[in-house]
Amino acid sequence: MSSSGSVPGNAVRVSTDPATDRAFMDDFTTMSTFGATAAGGVERQAATEADGQNRQWLAGWLIERGFTVAYDRIGNMFGLYELVPDAPYVLAGSHLDSQPRGGRYDGAYGVLAAAHTMDRLRQYYIANPGEAVYNLAVVNWFNEEGSRFKPSMQGSGVFTGKIELQAALDTADVAGISVASALGDLDMLGDKDVFTTGEHHTAGGLKVASYAEIHIEQGRELDKAGVLMGVVPSTWGANKYEISVIGAQSHTGATAIADRQDALFGAAKAVVALRDLADEYGEDLHTSCGQLTVYPNSPVVVAREVHMHLDLRSPSDDLLAEADVKLNRAFAEIEVAADVEIERRFAHTWKGHTYQPEGVALAENVIDALGHSHMQVRTRAGHDSTNMKDLVPTVMLFIPSVDGVSHAENEYTHDADLTAGVDVLTETVGRMVEGAL
Template sequence: MTTSTSLDQVFLTDFHSTYKFGATPANGVDRQAGTREHGAIRDWFRERAIAAGMEVRVDAVGNLFALYTWDPTLNHVFLGSHLDSQPLGGRFDGCYGVVAALHAAQEINEKVLSGEITPVHNIAVVDWFNEEGSRFQPSIMGSSVLAGSMNLEKILATRDAAGITVREALDDIGYLGEDPAPIPTAYAEIHIEQGRLLERHNTEIGAVTQSWYTQKLLVTVNGEQSHTGATLMADRHDALIAAAEIVLMTERVVDTFPAEEIVTSVGQLAVEPNSPIVVPRQVDMVIDLRAHLRSQVEQARATLLTQIAEVEARRKLTVLVQDFDIRDHQYYPIEGIELTEKAAAEAGRTCMRIETMAGHDSVPMNRIVPTVMVFVPSVDGVSHCEREFTRDEDLVAGVRVLVEIASQLVTGSLDAVTPGESGVDASV
């Protein structure tokens, strides 16, 4: 009989083998959505799933599913995450959740075939398309299309910086699918925390209670192009200098809020014409605002708009600000939170309730089916970085907990839960 120890070692071997797909010199990965590197790891996933006796499907937005269908009249519990990464990203973000789900589903299948579990739902592992949103914006595309919160045709027509559409990118790597997506009845996702709370509290498992309120601002600064050597300083309308002020304002706006309750950043910036001897005429940037409370994001936004208007007037240029990618809080069902806590206790693991500051595919899924979100620790809280790391023992602990959660989901433990109506606000 196969032991849990040997199963855990098989999982670790599989997971560590994914590092080669899009490997970077500094031990990270770079496999942005729809690239050849992304296609290669999806091919690997497909091969592993078929070898495990699973049916593989690809839907119209490129979501990749591996299914165990014990009864074709039943819908599927989904387990999963994403295999795409940020540029020069980490090896654990997303990929861990997919590989963990693949192995958890195989264990559940063995339990069903042996009669240890009598399922009332089938099970499906999903690799969602373009969770990261680095090459194609916005992020969390595949799960949002399936959940009905994004339009399929609009997403397929979205272009990257080189003008390539999502449809073209998916076709290029062989993942522009036509298969019907399975119908979800519940969803569970395990992920590295990407923060320091579990590590700070010396805790192995996080039961996620809610997502933070987030929104982005698309900012275009329009100045006037001129010669860097011949134009007097008083005569310049430098879009980059104004943009630099806005970047610093974005960082400073958090100083008026309680510590660790709001984060802001400018992670993307494009300069035109980007010549060493031309004063920039235009800068496009994305401001990212995230907070524990919606009111904090709205207050930060209002402050920035006032300050941006002052820059615009003082520097005699124009600044266009557009709201983009606004995502309200999602409160995960209390029944799912308690299920995670019970599963952690069954596995002999410490557990705490925790919020997610980052967005995940579980956020749109939580709108349509009962959803469970689970975290394992991140060393130093580092993520979206080649230094991202989670210890093997924490990865394995998460798989053990996920197996127990999945066992409960396929036997209907959250069937009575209505999505969006039984959450818990951890701020209370």
């Protein structure tokens, strides 16, 4: 942890004019009206009307400032500004989509912070020609949350070749509407790739030099420690599963308990087994059942089928593999005890990996130069940077979440922390644009 500005480096790209902070907060207030809920959060799941309205607003904001807006074949949204002809781009961004009745800050802060960062840098490099090595790009990744369409981090997953494009486009929500249809209705689905990122993509022509993302922590380490900035050195690994518990439909009154194949009973045992695993390993394993759908979901019918979404997360890949074996064993025991079948498949999985040490050092030097406190914080949540770090040099930054609240309407981060984070991102990306990574 550090709170001094002893590391060399002039933070010349960071404005001290209070009007720049006010402008950011005004834009954040406006952006938070799209899909606003009565309790102070937002409801704008991927490719819904509210998400589309927010995207349209951001597109207008970028175009007014001279950026070119483009969409790729999975609906990722880019704001492009060329400083150096034919040079690669430094990307910065996050996601605008939310969880159902989610918070205003999750993801959206990172997109707007990136937009303001790139606009400040645009103005700086116009006034200081010849300093930039790379070009500027803002990105709003499609469907990071994975609440309407599964899995999560879908846009960055396709972009980095970890998710097959057609499979993503064919993914449907509970109403049967596909990603391709939803994005097509918004007129936000491109017919070609904006960037060329490897063999998984047709040539889009543009190259990526590096990536930066800033996000609320979604945990309480920074808030608890009273530290402003978190620099992410590595991620927790995660296994996310889709399972179906298959039983037999019958009458809740007439069917003898011994004769029942109650899928909901089996699902309940699976939820308890998950929690038992978490209790066994303590803070080294997080588990949850985030979604459960019962069929036929009638008050007088023993459930025939339950679809569930479960996850295991750990800082240790070995522990995660061990917990997976134990979960398999628990499922086998549940099948016998509840007289059901459990069909399991991975929906999404990633290993715990490190971010480039050079990016961590760069961010820490910037934060020191700006005189802010900082500490290293591993990310337990998945972020688009989790995918991008495997493709290009990547910097991931956190600012505090009050009481660690996230994915909820009472999610909150102080205004001063928001604006300070934009300053840190601006100076970090500026150094990246000048070739620091």
